[in-house]
Amino acid sequence: MAAADDLKFQEFDDAANLLAANPDATTISIDEPSAVPKNKHSHLQQSGREEDDELLGTDDSDKTELLAGQKKSAPFWTFEYYQTFFDVDTYQVLDRIKGSVFPVPGKNFVRLYIRSNPDLYGPFWICATLVFAIVVSGNLSNFFIHLGKPTYHYVPEFRKVSIAATTIYAYAWLVPLALWGFLMWRNSKVMNIVSYSFLEIVCVYGYSLFIYIPTAILWIIPQKVVRWVLVMFSLCLSGSVLVMTFWPAVRDDNRRIALATVGTIVLLHALLAVGCLAYFFDAPELDFPTPNIPAHNGTTVITKIQ
Amino acid sequence: MAAAEGSGVGGAAKPLFAGLSDVSISEDIPVEGEITVPVGSQSPDEDYSTLDEPVRDTIMRDLKAVGKKFVHVMYPKKSSALLRDWDLWGPLVLCVSLALMLQDGSADSKDDGGPQFAEVFVIIWFGAVVITLNSKLLGGTISFFQSLCVLGYCVLPLTVAMLVCRLVLLAGSGTVSFIVRLIVVIAMFGWSTLASTAFLADSQPPNRKALVVYPIFLFYFVISWMILTFTPQ
Numbered sequence: 001m002a003a004a005d006d007l008k009f010q011e012f013d014d015a016a017n018l019l020a021a022n023p024d025a026t027t028i029s030i031d032e033p034s035a036v037p038k039n040k041h042s043h044l045q046q047s048g049r050e051e052d053d054e055l056l057g058t059d060d061s062d063k064t065e066l067l068a069g070q071k072k073s074a075p076f077w078t079f080e081y082y083q084t085f086f087d088v089d090t091y092q093v094l095d096r097i098k099g100s101v102f103p104v105p106g107k108n109f110v111r112l113y114i115r116s117n118p119d120l121y122g123p124f125w126i127c128a129t130l131v132f133a134i135v136v137s138g139n140l141s142n143f144f145i146h147l148g149k150p151t152y153h154y155v156p157e158f159r160k161v162s163i164a165a166t167t168i169y170a171y172a173w174l175v176p177l178a179l180w181g182f183l184m185w186r187n188s189k190v191m192n193i194v195s196y197s198f199l200e201i202v203c204v205y206g207y208s209l210f211i212y213i214p215t216a217i218l219w220i221i222p223q224k225v226v227r228w229v230l231v232m233f234s235l236c237l238s239g240s241v242l243v244m245t246f247w248p249a250v251r252d253d254n255r256r257i258a259l260a261t262v263g264t265i266v267l268l269h270a271l272l273a274v275g276c277l278a279y280f281f282d283a284p285e286l287d288f289p290t291p292n293i294p295a296h297n298g299t300t301v302i303t304k305i306q
Numbered sequence: 307m308a309a310a311e312g313s314g315v316g317g318a319a320k321p322l323f324a325g326l327s328d329v330s331i332s333e334d335i336p337v338e339g340e341i342t343v344p345v346g347s348q349s350p351d352e353d354y355s356t357l358d359e360p361v362r363d364t365i366m367r368d369l370k371a372v373g374k375k376f377v378h379v380m381y382p383k384k385s386s387a388l389l390r391d392w393d394l395w396g397p398l399v400l401c402v403s404l405a406l407m408l409q410d411g412s413a414d415s416k417d418d419g420g421p422q423f424a425e426v427f428v429i430i431w432f433g434a435v436v437i438t439l440n441s442k443l444l445g446g447t448i449s450f451f452q453s454l455c456v457l458g459y460c461v462l463p464l465t466v467a468m469l470v471c472r473l474v475l476l477a478g479s480g481t482v483s484f485i486v487r488l489i490v491v492i493a494m495f496g497w498s499t500l501a502s503t504a505f506l507a508d509s510q511p512p513n514r515k516a517l518v519v520y521p522i523f524l525f526y527f528v529i530s531w532m533i534l535t536f537t538p539q
Contacts, residue, residue, distance in 0.1 A: 079442075090513055153537075154535075155537070156420045156535040158532070
């Protein structure tokens with residue numbers, strides 16, 4: 001048909017025709033950005049920052065940044081947008097939990113495990129499990145401590161569920177919000193190499209709370225020494241994960257501000273553990289059986305040291 | 307490009323799609339079928355209208371549906387009756403009866419006692435909604451109300467456990483009764499979890515099954531805890 005020529009696609013012919021007509025025209029080719037210039041740049045600037053590469057994961061950080069930009073494209077009022085925050089498999093969640101409990105020295109939790117795929121499954125359900133672990137363990141521990149006493153009547157203390165839930169969810173969501181705001185503010189003043197998105201910070205905080213679940217269950221043991229050793233141990237583990245995550249983000253800043261930020265992070269983490277221990281778990285009483293001391297007016301006095 | 311088009315039009319002097327009207331389907335390609343409008347022989351009046359039936363029939367039909375689902379929960383087989391015809395009557399009845407049976411467990415002060423009616427209600431319904439949202443966000447194919455229906459119906463073994471616990475507590479509240487209650491609650495907790503995962507696990511993507519089953523486990527664990535720690539005044 002004579003009309004068929006008019007229906008042929010013209011585009012590719014045009015490009016080839018244009019290039020053939022004007023071979024000197026500048027063309028832009030898009031290929032993978034190489035990591036070499038970036039390494040050279042950082043080596044020229046700071047010589048003693050070898051751990052930077054490991055912490056940043058520069059071998060594929062560029063790729064992951066590109067991929068991160070392409071992933072969440074659904075508008076925020078659709079269901080698919082929120083599905084992107086739950087795009088994890090079972091083994092990924094287990095890996096992230098393992099990474100939060102066994103900190104590898106020199107490895108950044110966010111770069112190593114999260115890799116621009118922050119999920120909300122871990123933070124939400126770890127917080128929920130922690131709430132119920134603390135309340136149930138506290139109740140059990142109080143039951144065992146007060147077991148033999150004649151005046152003791154067991155109560156389930158169900159109100160503490162709402163208190164625990166408020167505390168733990170506030171810690172897991174408001175502290176990352178404050179930290180993210182603070183880091184954004186410092187970023188506007190001092191150019192930091194590493195910056196985290198809000199969801200990545202929520203993810204780190206959520207997974208770092210995992211160590212408190214077995215700690216809370218072990219707090220049933222009514223020995224003060226055991227409880228405090230557990231607090232120290234879990235604080236060291238999850239605190240070190242937090243410190244190793246956030247130190248690269250504040251390192252370039254004023255020295256005092258950097259130290260103050262990291263110190264506040266660890267302090268709040270410790271405060272959560274100690275506060276939960278003090279509020280939900282009664283102190284194990286030390287009963288010293290003292291002999292009856294007849295007082296002057298003949299009544300007996302039994303002393304008990306709490 | 308514009309020059310080429312102009313020359314083409316100038317040379318042919320006829321519009322682009324001129325030849326199309328001459329195209330026709332040749333007779334060797336058989337075209338057959340039926341285009342009929344189904345005569346509306348089923349007028350609404352000829353259907354058995356449920357508006358005129360006696361009230362007892364209406365109630366019995368719904369009760370029978372609920373009862374059939376109860377049987378499906380107690381003997382969980384791979385049947386789709388629970389999923390296909392979901393209803394929320396059963397979960398409502400179970401939730402209300404469980405919440406009522408958990409009353410009278412408060413201590414002297416309201417602060418330290420067992421859960422209030424509203425707390426049990428909110429935990430069961432809000433927990434079921436959160437688990438359903440979780441499974442849908444993880445990519446599950448089950449619908450919202452079907453999942454609510456399954457989770458609500460699988461509270462039935464725990465309601466039975468609550469009933470047994472209250473009866474045992476009438477007899478006494480010593481160590482023996484505690485052990486009996488513990489065994490009953492653990493068994494019913496296992497039954498609930500297994501029944502609900504038997505119905506819900508198939509609709510999840512295969513590498514995320516554990517992520518979906520764990521919140522269900524937590525949900526029934528919390529309800530079992532409320533049942534086990536019930537102490538009457």
